[in-house]
Amino acid sequence: MNLELERIALHAERLGLHTVVDMLPVLAEDAATKNQSYTEFLERVLRSETEAADQRATEMIMKTASFPFLRTLEDFDFAFQASVSRRQLKELASCAFIERRENVIFLGPPGVGKSHLAVALGLEAAKRRLKVKFTTCADLVASLAQAMRIGTYTTRLRTYVRPSLLIIDEIGFLPLGAEEANLLFQVISHRYERGSVILTSNKSYGEWAEIFSGDGVIASAILDRLLHHSTTIAIRGQSYRLRDKLKAGIVLNDKEVTERN
Ligand SMILES: Nc1ncnc2c1ncn2[C@@H]1O[C@H](COP(=O)(O)OP(=O)(O)OP(=O)(O)O)[C@@H](O)[C@H]1O
Ligand SMILES: [Mg+2]
Secondary structure: OOHHHHHHHHHHHHOOOHHHHHHHHHHHHHHHHHOOOHHHHHHHHHHHHHHHHHHHHHHHHHHHHOOOOOOOOOOOOOOOOOOOOHHHHHHHHOOHHHHOOOEEEEEOOOOOOHHHHHHHHHHHHHHOOOOEEEEEHHHHHHHHHHHHHHOOHHHHHHHHHOOOEEEEEEEOOOOOOHHHHHHHHHHHHHHOOOOEEEEEEOOOHHHHHHHOOOOHHHHHHHHHHHHHOEEEEEOOOOOOOOHHHHHOOOOOOHHHHHHHO
């Protein structure tokens, strides 16, 4: 590094611009090769730092909220999923529903984007510095059952009750036994009118008793609290996972399945 670059690196170090310190020699050489103007070079140098900061912020959000993947509303192809309204999702992305402590429930068959949209809304909330936690229903009940066994139930319950937004993914994938149903009920009931829940399920409300092994009482107790202040988004249509196979005619679409039966 020449003396000038070394001095710039020292300034950057003092200002805490660690990416600039690391990237400076490479960026300076690149600027010289490409004959960049001073302003272009300065912009590139500062951008390296802001990009790294954005990356760190995203990693922190992913870690604290335990999102399983990163998906945004911009990544969502609204043209493919006509039953989802872009306007409605934009409105939800404002996170006003979280301030009002309301719930959002995504229902629909596999692969239509329920988890994608739940994570995308969770990210919007996290960007607004709201505390968000993501869990699958199976993990939630397993974690609470384990805490119950080792005597840390109250503390564990708090981790699901405290966040401004709790996302419970995949309700109904596996039926819940009586104890598990009760654990889920406790979470929903503690959050009722206190904090928002985003929930995804592949079962329509009419089929919810099945999730709770035929216990209609607990199903209605949970649904009653969830639905009191809520928006339901029922997604229909084809699985995005299978869209290429559908196009290639490897998988039957809904119409063809109906015609065959
Ligand atoms: N309309 C869409 N535009 C872009 N990507 C989509 C869309 N719908 C789904 N996807 C993508 O397809 C994959 C499956 O979507 P997702 O996991 O959200 O489905 P799901 O409804 O939660 O399904 P399951 O019930 O099996 O959990 C993901 O990678 C998701 O990002
Ligand atoms: Mg899913």
